[in-house]
Amino acid sequence: MIKFVRNRASQLLLKESGKNYVVPKNVSSLLIDQGYVQQSSSGVFQLLPLGLRVMDNISNIVHQELAGLGAIRVSLASLSAKAVWQQSKRWEKMGSEMLHIRDRAQRDYCLCPTHEEEMTRMVANVFHSSKQLPISVYQIGSKYRDEARPRGGLLRAKEFLMMDLYTYDATKEAAEKTYERVFQSFHRIFRAIGLPYTVAEAQQGTMGGAYSHEFHYLNEVGEDVVLRCPQCLHAANTDAYHGSIDKCVHCGGELLQQKCIEVGHTFNLGQTYTRPFQLCLSNGDALYMNSYGIGISRLLAAVAHMTHDEKGLVWPTAIAPWKIIILPASDSKIPDAEALYDSLAQTFGANNILLDDRGHKSYGRKIRDAELIGFPFIITVGESYTRDGSFDVLARASNTRYKLKAAQLHTVVSGNFA
Ligand SMILES: [Zn+2]
Incomplete structure (x- = not known):
């Protein structure tokens, strides 16, 4: 016998939504109402069990994919001294977006918005031979930004969870190959999450370097705008577009302007950070660096915005807090529900x-709550289960109802994976 503990809804710190609850138009409010997150103060959020489950599922997809790339995991401190950021000249460049802290000895720190500086310093301390290359290190951890007007809940928070990966190579060409490999890996991650996305050429901004790409979900709540060519599928962030904004630079097709949510970004950084922090080969040449980020907490909110409907949240099976929820039709059916x-x-x-x-x-x-929370498969155990072992299944995304026995459920669940 396999031993396990049954996961119980009574333990989830669910919020009670009243009898006359109306699904809010604002998806961030819906995530709060349904017990995924709580707002602590403006732009600062606590993750409740449901929200953490979704976040962990996204993180696990990322861990699995990056392990396949041979990337290794580290965890860097959130606090970083001012002197470090002065060395890369970003203390000033970041401006008021950066959260600053002063300790009792009047030393200045920031709460890191990203880790190019500290990661490069850390790698420089352990790098001794070109045989170690390429080096790929990543972490999943909190990042900080002093948002003037935080909004959209986890879409634009002051503290957020990011995956950030950094790669180091001996030559420009090797770094470009690594960039391409990670780029393909990002495609696999976004395909695994299961929603359509767009990749756009982007600007480097305060990051510096040679070129970069963004991964986007097209959505009206987004604050970025991409120009897309429906003919050749070329896309670029409006900030990065050098041609006229009407015609595609590649094929001359009519460009579409669409609002989008940025969920991933890849940067070819050249020697922008390896030079000031002296991460060099024995001949003195600085290494070539790329960095890559995926906004894990923003993804949670972005997916919710993409998939919700008039009945509530709708999670893709790959990242749903639980794939299946079992509801007893009445208290007397609890033993049957437990058996199933x-x-x-x-x-x-x-x-x-x-x-x-x-x-x-x-x-x-219970069934209204299950639809609001957005479980992909909602099973009801009633009279027919006692009679012949059959039960009702509601597939949340397609709103399809099935009457099944246990052996048949797998076909339905795997059919809805696609
Ligand atoms: Zn085109």
Whole structure:
């Protein structure tokens, strides 16, 4: 027998939405109402169990993909001394976007918005031979930005979770090859999440370097604008577009302007950071560096904005807090619901299944909550389960209903993966 603990909705710190609850138009409010996140102060958020599950699922897709690239994981401090940022001349360049802190001895620090400086210093301390190259190091951790007007919840927060990867190569050509490999890896990550996305040529901004690309979800709440050519699929951020904004530079096609949410960014940085921090080969040539970021907490909010509907949130199966929720039609069906849970756990893993064991809730409220929270597969255990082992399944995204037995569920769940 496989031993596991059943995941129970009663333990999730869910918020009670009243009988007359109306699904808000504002998706950030919906995430707060449904117990994914809580706002602590303007632009600062706490992650509740549901939100953390989604974030962990996104992180796991990233970890798995980067492990395939041979990237290794580290964790750098959030505090970084002013002198470090003066060395790269970014203390001034970052301006008021940077969160500053002064300690009791009047020493200045920032809460890192990114880690090019500190990562390059760290690697310089351990780099001794070109045989170590290429070096690929990454982390998933908190980043900070002093947003003047934080809005859109996790879309634009003061503290947010990022994956940041840094690669170092001996030559410009090798760095370009590494960039291409990571770029393909980013494509696999965004394909695994399961939503359509766009890649655009972008500007380097305060990052410096030679060239960069952005990964976007096209969405009206986004604050970036891309120009897309529907004929040759060329796309560029409006900030980075050098041609006329009507005609595609590649094929002359009519360009479309679309609002989008930036969820990933890749930078070819050349020697911008390796020179000032003296990360060099034995002959004195500085290494070539790239950096790459994925906004993990922003992705949570961006996906919610992309997929929600009039009934609430709709998660892609790959990152849903739980893939399957089981609802007993009444309290007397709890033993049957538990039996089905244990049986499905053999196929889908107990970690992917949640049982709504909340005793004080009517079945009607439970199914409404399951739709609001956005579980991909909502199972009801009622009379027919006792009779012949069949149960009702609602596929949330397509709003399709099935009457199934345990052995048939896998086909439906895997069909909806696509
Ligand atoms: Zn074109």
